[in-house]
Amino acid sequence: xxxxxxxxxxxxxxxxxxxxxxxxxxxxxxxxxxxxxxxxxxxxxxxxxxxxxxxxxxxxxxxxxxxxxxxxxxxxxxxxxxxxxxxxxxxxxxxxxxxxxxxxxxxxxxxxxxxxxxxxxxxxxxxxxxxxxxxxxxxxxxxxxxxxxxxxxxxxxxxxxxxxxxxxxxxxxxxxxxxxxxxxxxxxxxxxxxxxxxxxxxxxxxxxxxxxxxxxxxxxxxxxxxxxxxxxxxxxxxxxxxxxxxxxxxxxxxxxxxxxxxxxxxxxxxxxxxxxxxxxxxxxxxxxxxxxxxxxxxxxxxxxxxxxxxxxxxxx
Amino acid sequence: xxxxxxxxxxxxxxxxxxxxxxxxxxxxxxxxxxxxxxxxxxxxxxxxxxxxxxxxxxxxxxxxxxxxxxxxxxxxxxxxxxxxxxxxxxxxxxxxxxxxxxxxxxxxxxxxxxxxxxxxxxxxxxxxxxxxxxxxxxxxxxxxxxxxxxxxxxxxxxxxxxxxxxxxxxxxxxxxxxxxxxxxxxxxxxxxxxxxxxxxxxxxxxxxxxxxxxxxxxxxxxxxxxxxxxxxxxxxxxxxxxxxxxxxxxxxxxxxxxxxxxxxxxxxxxxxxxxxxxxxxxxxxxxxxxxxxxxxxxxxxxxxxxxxxxxxxxxxxxxxxxxxxxxxxxxxxxxxxxxxxxxxxxxxxxxxxxxxxxxxxxxxxxxxxxxxxxxxx
Numbered sequence: 261x262x263x264x265x266x267x268x269x270x271x272x273x274x275x276x277x278x279x280x281x282x283x284x285x286x287x288x289x290x291x292x293x294x295x296x297x298x299x300x301x302x303x304x305x306x307x308x309x310x311x312x313x314x315x316x317x318x319x320x321x322x323x324x325x326x327x328x329x330x331x332x333x334x335x336x337x338x339x340x341x342x343x344x345x346x347x348x349x350x351x352x353x354x355x356x357x358x359x360x361x362x363x364x365x366x367x368x369x370x371x372x373x374x375x376x377x378x379x380x381x382x383x384x385x386x387x388x389x390x391x392x393x394x395x396x397x398x399x400x401x402x403x404x405x406x407x408x409x410x411x412x413x414x415x416x417x418x419x420x421x422x423x424x425x426x427x428x429x430x431x432x433x434x435x436x437x438x439x440x441x442x443x444x445x446x447x448x449x450x451x452x453x454x455x456x457x458x459x460x461x462x463x464x465x466x467x468x469x470x471x472x473x474x475x476x477x478x479x480x481x482x483x484x485x486x487x488x489x490x491x492x493x494x495x496x497x498x499x500x501x502x503x504x505x506x507x508x509x510x511x512x513x514x515x516x517x518x519x520x521x522x523x524x525x526x527x528x529x530x531x532x533x534x535x536x537x538x539x540x541x542x543x544x545x546x547x548x549x550x551x552x553x554x555x556x557x558x559x560x561x562x563x564x565x566x567x568x569x570x571x572x573x574x575x576x
Numbered sequence: 577x578x579x580x581x582x583x584x585x586x587x588x589x590x591x592x593x594x595x596x597x598x599x600x601x602x603x604x605x606x607x608x609x610x611x612x613x614x615x616x617x618x619x620x621x622x623x624x625x626x627x628x629x630x631x632x633x634x635x636x637x638x639x640x641x642x643x644x645x646x647x648x649x650x651x652x653x654x655x656x657x658x659x660x661x662x663x664x665x666x667x668x669x670x671x672x673x674x675x676x677x678x679x680x681x682x683x684x685x686x687x688x689x690x691x692x693x694x695x696x697x698x699x700x701x702x703x704x705x706x707x708x709x710x711x712x713x714x715x716x717x718x719x720x721x722x723x724x725x726x727x728x729x730x731x732x733x734x735x736x737x738x739x740x741x742x743x744x745x746x747x748x749x750x751x752x753x754x755x756x757x758x759x760x761x762x763x764x765x766x767x768x769x770x771x772x773x774x775x776x777x778x779x780x781x782x783x784x785x786x787x788x789x790x791x792x793x794x795x796x797x798x799x800x801x802x803x804x805x806x807x808x809x810x811x812x813x814x815x816x817x818x819x820x821x822x823x824x825x826x827x828x829x830x831x832x833x834x835x836x837x838x839x840x841x842x843x844x845x846x847x848x849x850x851x852x853x854x855x856x857x858x859x860x861x862x863x864x865x866x867x868x869x870x871x872x873x874x875x876x877x878x879x880x881x882x883x884x885x886x887x888x889x890x891x892x893x894x895x896x897x898x899x900x901x902x903x904x905x906x907x908x909x910x911x912x913x914x915x916x917x918x919x920x921x922x923x924x925x926x927x928x929x930x931x932x933x934x935x936x937x938x939x940x941x942x943x944x945x946x947x948x949x950x951x952x953x
Contacts, residue, residue, distance in 0.1 A: 275952060309953050312789075312790050313948070313949060314779045314786060314789055314790070314949065314950060314953060315949060315950055315951075315952070315953055316949040316950065316951055330948075331789070331948035331949055332794070332948065334792035334794070335792075337790060337791060337792040338792040340790065342786075342787065342790040344783060344786055344787065346783040346786075347783065348782075348783035348784045348786060348787040349784075350588055350784070352588050352591035352592055352593075353584070353587065353588060353591070357584070357587070361580075361584045362787065362791070364577070364580040364581075364584075365577065365580070365581075365788065365791035365792070365793045365798075366791060366792060368577060368580075409787070410787075
């Protein structure tokens, strides 16, 4: 049976009138890459800060590795690696010194520490920048240094709070691949982001948050099943008679069809061979069409389905 | 973990450019400025040399002669007198061998000087004063001979009232005091280091604080190591500054230079502690706290007389208690004690006061940063 690494129960955190966390509960198993997805201000970072005992909370309990998490539970802290949203490195220390310093807060044995630091440098690909000062690094490299500082001591639980904010696509991919590799090496990962593509790409299980509440939880597939719209067919077509539109709307599993500009957009709910049936209707009516493509539901659709607003709208 | 933190605090502090500027470069530049700006004035006003004059006597004036002899024979003679004739005197004046010629012709005394300056003014003032006093005595002899003794005694008491009455072993030198205050300022600039330590160890004030608070290193260990590391860096900076002032600018701190180092280092510790306490207060951003810290330091220096020479005396008159708790005044006071007093009682007392205030600042800082969880981040 998989061990529970993190257990949060009924967490409530208030900032005066604002309820930042509203009876939030969560259980994360060993070996998971657990994603916390939600718009800005949904309570992801507050959850992480309460989890790490940095923030006080009004109600609830937090357990890590089966023990109550407190600010002075150094035994637990030893096995946690944290990569915060804000880059936290010393500008006056080189890449190597920064990693060595933060690793030294966890590992006292010098030989072991040296090995760990070398491994971390290699892991984030900063071998050529060891003597560089952070100010000389690009945004992506700086983020990688930030990660190296958080994981150099080889923690069992790694918490990454939006580690790819303002990072170029190449560095972002490198970071995401790294996280998956850390997970393969045995670490349990908690990953927060408002980028649903990232969460979808790497997380084995996801909790969607909004206004301090967990509004959904499950694997990507489980979450997508919560959405009525299971696939959207888009067909390039110049003009389409209303009678044909009605015929398409009457097809099984089709619950919405519209012609917007040059695109015929059909939303389907469940079922198989939906696209074939639609194309057969068009052929039968001798209508010519251009490109055809199918879009599967995203986590944004899940969020939209549950909250009535889009995840992206909230970010703005 | 302690040594690890200690080592990296030193490494980190020595690379903070702002710190190096304020703690090493700034005192070097300001010290050089003081040397250039004040040494000229100092030499001209405070340490003027004996003024060479020539006296041309057409008729002999025994009283004037004896007055000039007594002046020449004093420990710190005002004049070096050459008795000569008019021709040679003029020649000496042209060649600047003398700066003035006093001519005595009966009761009349006239003066020729080579130009305008402090020395020439001194000769003129002396002659005027001599003439006035001579006239007073002559008039008294003529009009009220029985009171001559009283008048002479009154004139003597006027002279004695302007004499220096030594109360202590030495005199505070206003020129050197600028450098004392400079050392005090360097010591107080250590408050910036203390401020950074407080900030960088609190999760709600700095991202580094959040990261450190997540680690298994206890906050007490981390803070203590950082404070000790910064004390070492501060001590190095004070040593560099004092050495530069003493050996490069050649400012004479007397025979007690090692004790100047001791007080400077203790002052540095006081500065760091003050910054640590200020940094621990409230949840203001780093910029605001730095501004407060620098303002407090500058204000302390102002009231200790760094910017206005007699400010410290003014504070001593109006609010003497403030000088007893003003860190800048305390630091510079220890130096004055070394200069003025032969014993060490006052010096030790001032150093103990500094140590006590440092400990109080550190305790307050620890109490304010002991918080384990924060209400907001």
